[in-house]
Amino acid sequence: MLPGHLKRLAQVDHEVAVDVATATIASVLDAVEAAYPALRGTIRDQSTGKRRNFIRYFACNEDLSHSSADDPLPDAVVSGAEPLLVVGAMAGG
Amino acid sequence: MSGVRVLVGTRKGAFVLTADGKRKDWNVDGPFFAGWEMYHLKGSPADPNRIYASQSTGWHGQVIQRSDDGGKSWNPVGNDFRYATVPGTHQWYDGTPHPWEFARVWHLEPSLTDPDTVYAGVEDAALFRSVDAGGSWQELPGLREHGSGPHWQPGAGGMCLHTIILDPSNPERMFIAISAAGAFRTDNGGKTWQPINRGLKSGAIPEEEAEVGHCVHHVAMHPDRPGTLYMQKHWDVMRSDDAGDNWYDVGDSLPTDFGFVIDVHAHEPETLYIVPIKSDLEHFPLDGALRVFRSRTGGNEWEPLTKGLPQDNCYVNVLRDAMSIDSLDECGVYFGTTGGQVYCSPDGGDTWSAIVRDLPAVLSVEVQTLK
Incomplete structure (x- = not known):
């Protein structure tokens, strides 16, 4: 699940599903950016690969923002029962 | 039928304003990229349908958009801005070394002759170029390799490269300006650069006439007289008649010589426009009266232009890229405010009216003259 700004940038109006090994x-x-190149750099810094400061990741009611990006995702996300949420941090303006 | 297209970047999206040559009845399209900060949009002089736009937010970083149909439709292009060499450090606000970090594109300057070539001025200050219509970007590292980089420091808005001027008489010559480093010139297509700040005096820095460290807000040039440059500095309106080698003050008679914008009449290289702002602490017009000042003598002698502009209770700002000039026979002048107004004068500044009044804060205004 992508934040609204990124859905519009990727020209999708729904959750994005990708197949990964x-x-x-x-x-x-990686798979989302390959399918939607316009999203490159908008979630992770392109030069360092690090999560952008105002982006957080959630799945199954857990905050995964500070987990290793290489940790396995929960089974419910792998099966498609639950989404991986990419969320813009709350900030005003 | 001649006409104009005004490209407006705001804090929350972009707008395209169009009119015929009379510039009385306007069509307003937008918002494009709603919710994003649109620091700058600019059309190619070689192909007016080709427009580049800088789109960013603090959440998602930098996106570059390109239109090939005059702003009707847009597509994201390359947004990978990597410094070519080890970035090193510049000065932070407190004078300590701070690593160079890419933040956003402040200004896009399409080539005068090739629609696929475009320059980008970025924060932290560097100059990038794309030769594939924005698909990929390469830094011109000679600017940061000048050696003075460790002494550059950010202005209040960040350490931005905000002005890029291409010399129409010499494709090897470019001018750029950085807040707060100053102005620089290359005479070899960007391989090497020299600071051109002699004559600038900035009381806020330890060495008032230092080679770099000056908070240049904007620079303008008339294409028929590329050796003459006009500058709105943090304080001071300056002029150079030798391509920036030496500057002298032409703003002493103004009620305040702080400001951001400066531009030149399309057909009169000695006619300038500025919008004086009260001070660096109070970023609004003096006495709550929005006045454009015009000089017909290349500086020194100025007249306030007020007809159609609010003269009471006006406390907006006009940011550095938010003034533009069309090249119709009767030259039009445009500027946008942080209050969301975009004003047009179709008669060289004599009279003004608002094209729109309630946009988000305006960051940039660029007009295309369509013939």
Whole structure:
């Protein structure tokens, strides 16, 4: 699940589903960026690969923002029962 | 039928304003990229349908958009801005070394002759170029390799390269300006650069006439007289008649010589426009009266232009890229405010009216003259 700004940038109006061999945050985002090149750099810094400061990741009611991007995602996300949420941090303006 | 297209970047999206040559009845399209900061949009002089736009937010970073149909439709292009060499450090606000970090594109300057070539001025200050219509970007590292980089420091808005001027008489010559480093010139297509700040005096820095460290807000040039440059500095309106080698003050008679914008009449290289702002602490017009000042003598002698502009209770700002000039026979002048107004004068500044009044804060205004 992408934040609204990124859905519009990728020209999608729904959740994005990708197939990956091993489901991790890194592999899922790699696949999303390959399918939607306009998203490159908008979730992770292109030069360092690090999560952008105002982006957080959630799945199954857990905050995965500070987990390793190479950790396996929960089974419910792998099965498609639950989404990996990419969320813009709350900030005003 | 001649006409104009005004490209407006705001804090929350972009707008395209169009009119015929009379510039009385306007069509407003937008917002494009709603919710994003649009620091700058600019059309190619070689192909007016080709427009580049800088789109960014603190959440998602930098996106570059390109239109090939005059702003009707847009597509994201390359947004990978990597410094070519080890970035090193510049000065932070407190004078300590701070690593160079890419933040955003402040200004896009399409080539005068090739629609696929475009320059980008970025924060932290560097100059990038794309030769594939924005698909990929390469830094011109000679600017930061000048050696003075460790002494550059950010202005209040960040350490931005905000002005890029291409010399129409010499494709090897470019001018750029950085807040707060100053102005620089290359005479070899960007391989090497020299600071051109002699004559600038900035009381806020330890060495008032230092080679770099000056908070240049904007620079303008008339294409028929590329050796003459006009500058709105943090304080001071300056002029150079030798391509920036030496500057002298032409703003002493103004009620305040702080400001951001400066531009030149399309057909009169000695006619300038500025919008004086009260001070660096109070970023609004003096006495709550929004006045454009015009000089017909290349500086020194100025007249306030007020007809159609609010003269009471006006406390907006006009940011550095938010003034533009069209090249119709009767030259039009445009500027946008942080209050969301975009004003047009179709008669060289004599009279003004608002094209729109309630946009988000305006960051940039660029007009295209369509013939």
